[in-house]
Amino acid sequence: MGVIVEVFFWAAVFLGTAALLFCSVYALIxxxxxxxxxxxxxxxxxxxxxxxxxxxxxxxxxSLLILLRGYFIPAILNVPLIAFHVWRYKERRHLLDNTSIFNQVEKERNISQLKLAHHMLMFFIYLYFFILALVSD
Structure with missing residues:
Protein backbone atom coordinates (compact mmCIF):
# COMPACT_ATOMS: atom_id res chain seq x y z
CA MET A 1 0.00 0.00 0.00
CA GLY A 2 2.86 2.40 0.81
CA VAL A 3 4.48 1.93 -2.58
CA ILE A 4 1.27 2.85 -4.38
CA VAL A 5 0.90 6.02 -2.31
CA GLU A 6 4.53 6.89 -3.00
CA VAL A 7 4.08 6.39 -6.75
CA PHE A 8 0.95 8.55 -6.81
CA PHE A 9 2.68 11.21 -4.72
CA TRP A 10 5.61 11.48 -7.13
CA ALA A 11 3.28 11.34 -10.13
CA ALA A 12 1.38 14.34 -8.71
CA VAL A 13 4.65 16.20 -8.03
CA PHE A 14 5.83 15.29 -11.50
CA LEU A 15 2.66 16.70 -13.09
CA GLY A 16 2.81 19.84 -10.93
CA THR A 17 6.36 20.47 -12.06
CA ALA A 18 5.30 19.92 -15.66
CA ALA A 19 2.70 22.68 -15.19
CA LEU A 20 5.39 25.01 -13.81
CA LEU A 21 7.59 24.16 -16.79
CA PHE A 22 4.72 25.03 -19.09
CA CYS A 23 4.36 28.45 -17.42
CA SER A 24 8.05 29.19 -17.89
CA VAL A 25 8.10 28.11 -21.52
CA TYR A 26 4.89 30.02 -22.23
CA ALA A 27 6.38 33.21 -20.75
CA LEU A 28 9.52 32.79 -22.86
CA ILE A 29 7.45 32.33 -26.00
CA SER A 63 7.41 22.53 -2.22
CA LEU A 64 5.40 22.32 1.01
CA LEU A 65 3.98 18.98 -0.06
CA ILE A 66 7.49 17.67 -0.69
CA LEU A 67 8.70 19.05 2.64
CA LEU A 68 5.78 17.54 4.57
CA ARG A 69 6.44 14.19 2.93
CA GLY A 70 9.96 14.28 4.38
CA TYR A 71 12.09 14.90 1.29
CA PHE A 72 14.29 17.66 2.64
CA ILE A 73 16.89 17.91 -0.13
CA PRO A 74 14.38 18.61 -2.94
CA ALA A 75 12.52 20.99 -0.62
CA ILE A 76 15.71 22.89 0.18
CA LEU A 77 16.53 23.14 -3.54
CA ASN A 78 13.23 24.99 -4.01
CA VAL A 79 13.90 27.58 -1.28
CA PRO A 80 15.90 30.08 -3.42
CA LEU A 81 13.18 30.36 -6.06
CA ILE A 82 10.47 30.61 -3.40
CA ALA A 83 12.45 33.36 -1.67
CA PHE A 84 12.75 35.18 -5.00
CA HIS A 85 9.01 34.87 -5.60
CA VAL A 86 8.23 36.17 -2.09
CA TRP A 87 10.65 39.08 -2.55
CA ARG A 88 9.11 40.04 -5.90
CA TYR A 89 5.62 39.85 -4.42
CA LYS A 90 6.51 41.96 -1.39
CA GLU A 91 8.26 44.57 -3.55
CA ARG A 92 5.27 44.64 -5.93
CA ARG A 93 7.48 43.58 -8.83
CA HIS A 94 5.57 40.42 -9.66
CA LEU A 95 3.23 42.07 -12.20
CA LEU A 96 4.41 43.49 -15.49
CA ASP A 97 3.57 47.04 -16.52
CA ASN A 98 2.66 47.45 -20.17
CA THR A 99 4.02 51.01 -20.31
CA SER A 100 7.55 49.99 -19.37
CA ILE A 101 7.73 46.41 -20.65
CA PHE A 102 10.15 47.23 -23.46
CA ASN A 103 12.68 48.43 -20.87
CA GLN A 104 12.21 45.25 -18.82
CA VAL A 105 11.81 42.62 -21.51
CA GLU A 106 15.44 41.43 -21.45
CA LYS A 107 15.54 41.20 -17.66
CA GLU A 108 12.18 39.38 -17.52
CA ARG A 109 13.29 36.99 -20.25
CA ASN A 110 16.43 36.16 -18.25
CA ILE A 111 14.33 35.57 -15.14
CA SER A 112 12.06 33.25 -17.12
CA GLN A 113 15.09 31.36 -18.45
CA LEU A 114 16.45 30.89 -14.93
CA LYS A 115 13.05 29.68 -13.74
CA LEU A 116 12.94 27.27 -16.67
CA ALA A 117 16.40 25.94 -15.77
CA HIS A 118 15.36 25.49 -12.12
CA HIS A 119 12.13 23.71 -13.03
CA MET A 120 13.96 21.47 -15.51
CA LEU A 121 16.48 20.50 -12.86
CA MET A 122 13.73 19.77 -10.36
CA PHE A 123 11.76 17.89 -13.04
CA PHE A 124 14.61 15.44 -13.50
CA ILE A 125 15.19 15.13 -9.76
CA TYR A 126 11.49 14.33 -9.27
CA LEU A 127 11.64 11.91 -12.19
CA TYR A 128 14.45 10.10 -10.39
CA PHE A 129 12.38 9.85 -7.20
CA PHE A 130 9.36 8.73 -9.22
CA ILE A 131 11.32 5.94 -10.90
CA LEU A 132 12.84 5.00 -7.55
CA ALA A 133 9.33 4.68 -6.09
CA LEU A 134 8.27 2.51 -9.03
CA VAL A 135 11.11 0.03 -8.67
CA SER A 136 11.24 -0.12 -4.87
CA ASP A 137 9.71 -3.03 -3.01
Missing amino acids: LFSDLTVDHINPIELCELINRLVIPEYVGHILL
Whole structure:
Protein backbone atom coordinates (compact mmCIF):
# COMPACT_ATOMS: atom_id res chain seq x y z
CA MET A 1 0.00 0.00 0.00
CA GLY A 2 2.86 2.40 0.81
CA VAL A 3 4.48 1.93 -2.58
CA ILE A 4 1.27 2.85 -4.38
CA VAL A 5 0.90 6.02 -2.31
CA GLU A 6 4.53 6.89 -3.00
CA VAL A 7 4.08 6.39 -6.75
CA PHE A 8 0.95 8.55 -6.81
CA PHE A 9 2.68 11.21 -4.72
CA TRP A 10 5.61 11.48 -7.13
CA ALA A 11 3.28 11.34 -10.13
CA ALA A 12 1.38 14.34 -8.71
CA VAL A 13 4.65 16.20 -8.03
CA PHE A 14 5.83 15.29 -11.50
CA LEU A 15 2.66 16.70 -13.09
CA GLY A 16 2.81 19.84 -10.93
CA THR A 17 6.36 20.47 -12.06
CA ALA A 18 5.30 19.92 -15.66
CA ALA A 19 2.70 22.68 -15.19
CA LEU A 20 5.39 25.01 -13.81
CA LEU A 21 7.59 24.16 -16.79
CA PHE A 22 4.72 25.03 -19.09
CA CYS A 23 4.36 28.45 -17.42
CA SER A 24 8.05 29.19 -17.89
CA VAL A 25 8.10 28.11 -21.52
CA TYR A 26 4.89 30.02 -22.23
CA ALA A 27 6.38 33.21 -20.75
CA LEU A 28 9.52 32.79 -22.86
CA ILE A 29 7.45 32.33 -26.00
CA LEU A 30 5.44 35.45 -25.20
CA PHE A 31 8.60 37.50 -24.63
CA SER A 32 10.03 36.34 -27.94
CA ASP A 33 6.73 37.18 -29.65
CA LEU A 34 6.95 40.70 -28.21
CA THR A 35 10.45 41.23 -29.54
CA VAL A 36 9.40 40.27 -33.08
CA ASP A 37 6.15 42.26 -32.86
CA HIS A 38 3.68 39.36 -32.98
CA ILE A 39 2.00 40.48 -29.77
CA ASN A 40 1.36 43.91 -28.34
CA PRO A 41 2.63 44.91 -24.86
CA ILE A 42 -0.84 45.19 -23.33
CA GLU A 43 -1.78 41.66 -24.36
CA LEU A 44 1.58 40.28 -23.21
CA CYS A 45 1.24 41.83 -19.76
CA GLU A 46 -2.34 40.58 -19.38
CA LEU A 47 -1.36 37.03 -20.33
CA ILE A 48 1.71 36.87 -18.12
CA ASN A 49 0.13 38.66 -15.15
CA ARG A 50 -2.68 36.10 -15.20
CA LEU A 51 -0.12 33.33 -14.63
CA VAL A 52 1.99 34.93 -11.90
CA ILE A 53 -0.06 34.19 -8.76
CA PRO A 54 -1.06 30.64 -9.80
CA GLU A 55 2.60 29.91 -10.60
CA TYR A 56 3.79 31.25 -7.23
CA VAL A 57 1.08 29.43 -5.26
CA GLY A 58 1.60 26.20 -7.19
CA HIS A 59 5.33 26.26 -6.61
CA ILE A 60 4.96 26.98 -2.89
CA LEU A 61 2.30 24.28 -2.42
CA LEU A 62 4.37 21.74 -4.34
CA SER A 63 7.41 22.53 -2.22
CA LEU A 64 5.40 22.32 1.01
CA LEU A 65 3.98 18.98 -0.06
CA ILE A 66 7.49 17.67 -0.69
CA LEU A 67 8.70 19.05 2.64
CA LEU A 68 5.78 17.54 4.57
CA ARG A 69 6.44 14.19 2.93
CA GLY A 70 9.96 14.28 4.38
CA TYR A 71 12.09 14.90 1.29
CA PHE A 72 14.29 17.66 2.64
CA ILE A 73 16.89 17.91 -0.13
CA PRO A 74 14.38 18.61 -2.94
CA ALA A 75 12.52 20.99 -0.62
CA ILE A 76 15.71 22.89 0.18
CA LEU A 77 16.53 23.14 -3.54
CA ASN A 78 13.23 24.99 -4.01
CA VAL A 79 13.90 27.58 -1.28
CA PRO A 80 15.90 30.08 -3.42
CA LEU A 81 13.18 30.36 -6.06
CA ILE A 82 10.47 30.61 -3.40
CA ALA A 83 12.45 33.36 -1.67
CA PHE A 84 12.75 35.18 -5.00
CA HIS A 85 9.01 34.87 -5.60
CA VAL A 86 8.23 36.17 -2.09
CA TRP A 87 10.65 39.08 -2.55
CA ARG A 88 9.11 40.04 -5.90
CA TYR A 89 5.62 39.85 -4.42
CA LYS A 90 6.51 41.96 -1.39
CA GLU A 91 8.26 44.57 -3.55
CA ARG A 92 5.27 44.64 -5.93
CA ARG A 93 7.48 43.58 -8.83
CA HIS A 94 5.57 40.42 -9.66
CA LEU A 95 3.23 42.07 -12.20
CA LEU A 96 4.41 43.49 -15.49
CA ASP A 97 3.57 47.04 -16.52
CA ASN A 98 2.66 47.45 -20.17
CA THR A 99 4.02 51.01 -20.31
CA SER A 100 7.55 49.99 -19.37
CA ILE A 101 7.73 46.41 -20.65
CA PHE A 102 10.15 47.23 -23.46
CA ASN A 103 12.68 48.43 -20.87
CA GLN A 104 12.21 45.25 -18.82
CA VAL A 105 11.81 42.62 -21.51
CA GLU A 106 15.44 41.43 -21.45
CA LYS A 107 15.54 41.20 -17.66
CA GLU A 108 12.18 39.38 -17.52
CA ARG A 109 13.29 36.99 -20.25
CA ASN A 110 16.43 36.16 -18.25
CA ILE A 111 14.33 35.57 -15.14
CA SER A 112 12.06 33.25 -17.12
CA GLN A 113 15.09 31.36 -18.45
CA LEU A 114 16.45 30.89 -14.93
CA LYS A 115 13.05 29.68 -13.74
CA LEU A 116 12.94 27.27 -16.67
CA ALA A 117 16.40 25.94 -15.77
CA HIS A 118 15.36 25.49 -12.12
CA HIS A 119 12.13 23.71 -13.03
CA MET A 120 13.96 21.47 -15.51
CA LEU A 121 16.48 20.50 -12.86
CA MET A 122 13.73 19.77 -10.36
CA PHE A 123 11.76 17.89 -13.04
CA PHE A 124 14.61 15.44 -13.50
CA ILE A 125 15.19 15.13 -9.76
CA TYR A 126 11.49 14.33 -9.27
CA LEU A 127 11.64 11.91 -12.19
CA TYR A 128 14.45 10.10 -10.39
CA PHE A 129 12.38 9.85 -7.20
CA PHE A 130 9.36 8.73 -9.22
CA ILE A 131 11.32 5.94 -10.90
CA LEU A 132 12.84 5.00 -7.55
CA ALA A 133 9.33 4.68 -6.09
CA LEU A 134 8.27 2.51 -9.03
CA VAL A 135 11.11 0.03 -8.67
CA SER A 136 11.24 -0.12 -4.87
CA ASP A 137 9.71 -3.03 -3.01
